[in-house]
Amino acid sequence: MTATTDRRSYDTLLVEERADRVVVTLHRPEARNAISGRMISELHQVCELLERDPKLLLLTGHGGVFAGGADIAELLQRGRDEALRGINSRLFERVRRLPMPTLAAVEGWALGGGAELAYACDLRIAGPAAVFGNPEQGLGIIAAAGACRRLPELVGESVAKQILLAGRNLDAREARAAGLVMDVVPTEKLLEEAHALLDRMARSSxxxxxxxxxxxxxxxxxxxxxxxxxxxxxxxxxxxxxxxxxxxxxxxx
Structure with missing residues (x-):
């Protein structure tokens, strides 16, 4: 399958365009792929691409980490007006509404905004070291970019409250048992299995x-x-x- 690298300028993403899918790797290795304002802007560019030319989306993280959360230094500077703009939540809702199915391949930490980005995808598979959690309340805020709405739908109210109120993290095995991920596969096969799943969907209408x-x-x-x-x-x-x-x-x- 022919693959090309997107020629747009991305600082925080690696974007690969294929005939039937786009592969996006979160790439801020210095910050555990934390979701910054720049990354939000670049993910909006990807959404624009997929809205104009609908394809499957595979979303993953660089270096054995999906996304260690939102950029706390940036969050510290945000106030009421930024919260009302829904900087993260508007993007994640846009991901949720992309025309074609989306898949998150998660290895390592998927915390805070990183977890919420994974929740916004239609499907999730995980490597054995994946960990999902929403520790926002420990920072004096709530998981306001979709977790409070989506997580109860994905795992049920009881487990959602354990995560959102009691600070429980779900490891890969627990995430599969809760229905949050559809499969747990060895790290070295994570992307291979993700593409196999997309291949199966691509054969459909x-x-x-x-x-x-x-x-x-x-x-x-x-x-x-x-x-x-x-x-x-x-x-x-x-x-x-x-x-x-x-x-x-x-x-x-």
Whole structure:
């Protein structure tokens, strides 16, 4: 599969564009890939790219760490006005709403804003050293970039409160048991398995993936939404081609 490096200027990300996916590596090795204002801006650029040309997204971290949190030095300088701007939460919501499925491959620490970025992805797989946690209350703030809303949906209210109120961290095994990650794989195979999962999705209909995600993420899901999405797909040539090939294979079996 041909891969190209995105020619835009990124200081905090490594971005690789492929035919059917974009691979983004958080890259601030001097700060455990902490999420800074610059990284937020650059991730917005990636979102713009994926909104204009929808592809699968693989998000991971450099150097055995996903993201050790938000940049505390920057948070210290933020006040009420910055909080109301939702600097981190607006980005993570944008990631959540990307047209095609997103996957976080997490090894090492995914704390605070780093955990919330992983929560915003559709799917997560982990290496054995992965640790998820939200220690914001110890810094006098809340996990305001999505954890308070998303975590109860992902792991249930009880486990979410253990993380958000009692400061519990989930290691890779616990994260899998709680349903936060779909699989735990050896470190050396993490990206290989992540790409294998994306390969499997890429073989599906892109239109079906987009509409399925749209329906699943729609608030107050309604049967009419399913019907409308299905109506669009039923008229598509992709559906006709795939079903015809399926029937032809079955007739030859």
């Amino acid at each position: 892109a239109a079906a993936l987009r509409l399925t995600k749209l329906v699943v993420d729609s608030p107050g899901a309604h049967p009419v939404a399913d019907d409308l999405a299905q109506a669009v797909l039923f008229e598509g040539e992709d559906k006709k081609d795939r079903m015809t090939r399926f029937l032809e294979r079955r007739s030859r079996a």
